[in-house]
Amino acid sequence: MRRYAFIILITGCSLMWTGCTNSIEKVKFFDRQSLPRQTLSQAVIVRSQYGRVQSAICAEAIEQYDNPEAKTIYPKGIDIVFFADAGDTNGSLHADYAVSWDTRNVMLARDSVVIINYRSGDTIYLQELVWNREEGRIFSNYPLHAHNGPQVTFGDSFHSDDSLKNMQIVNQRGVFVLEEDN
Template sequence: MVGFSCQEELKDPDKEIKYNGPIIENKDVFTLFSDSAKLMIRMKAPVQQEFEGGDGVFPKGFDVEFFQREGAVTSTMSANYGKQDKGRELYFAQGNVVVRNLQKGEMLETEELTWDRRRRKIFTDKFVKITTPNRVVTGQGLRSDQNFENYTIQKITGVFDLEE
């Protein structure tokens, strides 16, 4: 008597290769954040990828507009790439990061910046360049409110007056 049995080999789930990629990919993302029914932030991105824990990636960058309570745009932020830590409401911007204060006519340029949406702050420890209507200031590290109205450069490395 000959017997055959087909038995599938059981595999250890801890040794299996797990998928770590995005579970959702959204195109032409348009997100609005409000406070007491007033528009405070408008965020646009060509692509947003969401991962299992809720965190996100903006592989083609993002653009953000910050509003006053009256509805006027006060400042903007853009970057070539971004990551979102949803639980802590942190956004990490990388690559050609530009923040503009439209009311003061000032612009911040850096390669990396963190935006803490919960605390309404932006900060970096990287090289920064701030251009005002009459001066360029360079330095290492910056702390600011998200509207780029009140900021501190950690270590100033250069101040250049612009001639008119």
């Protein structure tokens, strides 16, 4: 009986000594490279400049990373509401996923992207959108369709200023309502 106990004790000790090990360098690399610096849940972020609210960002989850490049990821989607100087709502943007590179001032929104311009009544549906905040322009190289009342527009890509005042759709086609002059 003592012999079996001794064998079990030796086997157990040898398993403990030969168990899984990770080098400290590997653990530090994993921690620095893949884990977010900050994680937020059910977040609402209000951005203002000179005391005037410019936008409100709502997201179910936000992850902020420092390495290798500073970025903010919205893995469960993002909703942004844009405001005019008077506090009126200018428009909104929805996407099921987004990432914003902080140092480049560029945001990529993808998967079921919807832009609504409340001034013009346009609603634009896209697969992917790039917003260069520094240059003040947005663009997409993916097909889109837009609605404005009874008009439906399709296009292969588009680009615009970030206020959607100068929107240009490439290979535009669709249903257009024309009024006759009497």
